[in-house]
Amino acid sequence: MPLLSVDELTVTFTARGRRDVRAVSGVSFSVDQGEVVGLVGESGCGKSVTSLALMGLLPKRGVTVGGRAEFDGTDLFGLGDAKLREMRGSQLAMIFQDPLSSLNPVVPIGVQVTEILSRHRGLKGEAARKEAAHLLDRVGIPDPRRRLKEYPHQLSGGMRQRALIAMAVACAPRLLIADEPTTALDVTIQAQILELLKELVDEEGTALLMITHDLGVVAGLCDQVNVLYAGKTVESAGRRELFASPTHPYANGLLGSIPRLDAPRGEPLRPVRGSINDQIAWADGCAFAPRCDHYTLECLQGTPELTEPRTPGHQVRCVNPVLSPVGAGDVAVIEAPHIVTGLETGLETGPETGPEAGPGTEQPAPGAVTAVAAAAPATGEPSGEAGTVPTVEPAGKPAPGADVTTAGGAAPRTVTQARDGEEPGGEPAAPSAAGEEPTEAGS
């Protein structure tokens, strides 16, 4: 049984007069003793919110946390405040991204480290100071006795992060959550800190949940990797498996976006087009569909499930996974223009509303196809120009967060309408949009 198992975690932010924002919409993973599990994704994918939810650090008002998180048999979300405070620091500990703002600027380092020792281990006075000095020494801070008396601003960035790690490991926690622990640091310092974390895991058997946007860090550190997009896990695999055969188009695209130090020069990068703002709600289909080169109509028919298209244990949330060899991921299986071609054939053959199980472009009712064709230029440019997708005026500004954008959201709804009603002639407002957007994109 794993040390921490998170099952369908959801976090929703609500504010009066605004639409709910679902930052995390169903993330499941587990962490074993001595295991390093990575949560990877770009900003806005919900990775930090996941960690805050697990630590019970989200504000109570305006936040709804759903799903389950079991830590060694205890339900973390069912704990009372006092019990949770007891767990935090002694069983669970967290390292934050920005060490300067996570340390109290007007309190010496020593006091901040001994505080946790007296709180959880009952150490006082000289005994606590001695232990604190030992901890600073443990994380590689030279001259720890002197450093204990210093204030955070007197320490360098790397040193501050070490102090923060010292505080986190003070009570030998069984699970350490590191939220972008090296993002604010220089590479040579980052290498030192990562080495330190590795040591802690190897020597103490601490489980580590590593949250980062840097796939390079993940490659060197994590055993199991979860790639998040728009609040959901899109791919989960062992690190060698994931990097050898990234199967979700997003994971594949991310790997193609990174300039590698050891790659031959002169090859252009293969970026994922568009930005995180171009997404649709998971309820309507795959949130990544608007940016995806493997996008077909199937992508818009409800949330894709996690499947294992390659090897057991390698889970992918995609209906058209990238199964070709690595590096071929950017070759579009079905490009947007093909869908437009599909429109013509759809019109010629008349309405067909059979089961949607067919692979690739099936031919649903013309109304549906038109709507998708309208959505396509709005969400993805012609693949030759890998630019940021222009925000098209009639479609309105895409709402940040997990909300349905007007352009992307209109498509799936129309699909359902046309399918349900079996109404071939239904072209609600789509033609006007279809007429506008190509000109927008082309200008």
Add this chain to the structure above:
Amino acid sequence: MSLLNLDGVKVHFPLKKGVLFDRTVGHVYAVDGVTLAVEAGRTYGLVGESGCGKTTLGRAVLRLVDITDGSVVLDGTDLASLPDEEMRKMRRRVQMVFQDPLGSLDPRQNIESLLSEGMAAHGIGADREERRTRIKEILAKVGLPANALSRYPHEFSGGQRQRIGIARALVLEPDVIICDEPVSALDVSIQAQVINLLEELQESMGLTYLVIAHDLAVVRHISDVIGVMYLGSLVEEAPSDSLYAEPLHPYTKALMSAVPIPDPVVEDTRERILLTGDLPSPASPPAGCRFHTRCPWKQETKCDTERPELRDLGGGHKVACHYAAEIAAGTVRRTAGEAIEPVAATEAAV
């Protein structure tokens, strides 16, 4: 003669103390003697960690900070000694793209106003209409919709804002564009879009870039020549490929081994050189070689007394280390510094 030549550029910031009398108690040696040349139509990448003076150097080229000593020659004109008004006119030819795309765009100006301001100041375009046509062309080049003209910076995503920053530099038809951390504020997938854009623009418009960044992988990807800075001076300069194939300076070696590579197989098998300690303060840089306090190859003689000059070891590969040749030949052994042995390949794939 290269398009842009820096010769012995120094930027020292005085440290002041006292209430009544501004006593200068010392200097921060931000840039301390940098000599480099940027060829027309090529990309020069300047890489280094925070505090090494790379940003200050970029700003010095535009004289956004005062140059203490040395010369910055653009196409035969020494910018360092130009009178202010002349310098202002020259700035059209050297433009800058900043790191923080939101912070460098006035939130109250719409895109047309932002982009036409520089054109008006430098007398490009006869009237508003002509400028607008020109701006529209540039916007199309950087991949922004034409309707962006009347919109404001907050309406754009991070990547689009950086495109606006690039467009603002481009409308003035500069000879050199200095990109100061052009992608470090962006997400990975957006980073790649902007990098590709910079490369495409260079190809189609023949631009010259001086790219300043901390990310060695990014710099290597876009640069023809790379200069590595440490504590205010260049420690190594080489064509991009030979720098990666054979880093000669100990600092470059350490820096390169610290850059994570998104490939577990590579990560597990390569050797890491971990540097101990932190960057010394640029207000009191160490004597001799600036790097000797952290250098894993530090030797008994010369290192702490004599400051090494940048010297060519063949093929345009310049390095500022007394023992570079010996280290490369293996006759000088590592004396300090933690070396992390590669993780045994036996670690089974999960």
